Amino acid sequence: MEERPHIRIELVSDPIYLSGARELVGSVARRLGFDDRQCSKIVLAVDEALCNVIRHGYDRATDKPIWVEIWPLRTGGEISGMRLRIEDEAKQVDPSRMRGRELSDIKPGGLGVHIIREVMDEVVYERRPERGMRLTMLKKLTAPGRKDKATAAAEGVS
Template identity: 45%
Template sequence: MAGMGGSPSGGRTGHREAGMSDAPSLMRLELVSQPELLAPVRAMLTSLSERLGFDEVETGHLALAVDEALANVIRHGYDGATDGRIWISARVVDEPTRRLQIEIEDQGRQIDPAMIRPRDLDDVRPGGLGVHLMREVTDSCEFERRTPAGMRLVLEKSIPTSRSPGRRDNKAGTPENGTP
């Protein structure tokens, strides 16, 4: 899974995409668009987030956000095809505030970012909740078209200056082995 071979970002030695930082990546992954890989990616993100100082709640939120992002790529970007490529990179950005930035790129179907909106939650029906969840549990969630193909999503979440173990509410998204 490791490596960025074939990623049009090419390790970010070329031009800088809007909103992206110069900070070096802490982690880069290349994976194929198989739902079975969501669980190991969540586990990896959970471990990284914990090491960076996110509390249990925020760690769970990050795992949920990335899970939803990857699921969207698999379902909509690649229409369920299991041989599409997805790249994930994570970096810490210090300015203007310290935050974890996670970039998810694919080579799937492009869509106008303006069309990617959370749906009306009063309309109770299956599906369409992923974007809403991603926006709710992160500080920033920005989609853009990649060149020449696919989409790029940049998720950001502020890294806490100190742990806040007292927060026990809103615990979405921690993998099954993460239960304390």
């Protein structure tokens, strides 16, 4: 059985609450051991995921539910990262279509899913059994001195 989330919040799909969700995720990530740069990227990924739910899932309706859940990851008793889950009751889409656009195609919009996949170590979109979508993201702590995935990609390091 899945461990209960350590944090679970429900917010309505109004963009004015995005800042509160960002504050929560950022402060938890920091407490779990991520450095400032990693925290910024985790916050960005979660923000993009919430924006996608509001913009595309709910067509900007501001009164629909969104749930955010957080678990710490543990390896040998030590915290090794965090897992986040975002669920909604929005229209369901084929998870295989949740891909970001090519970065070489420079145009406004369409960056959210790319950012999420770039920042997080694991990203799984799925339909919820009843209705809506579920996004589960996993971010591992990187050892001191090692670059995380997004930083390495931005610097052209493989």
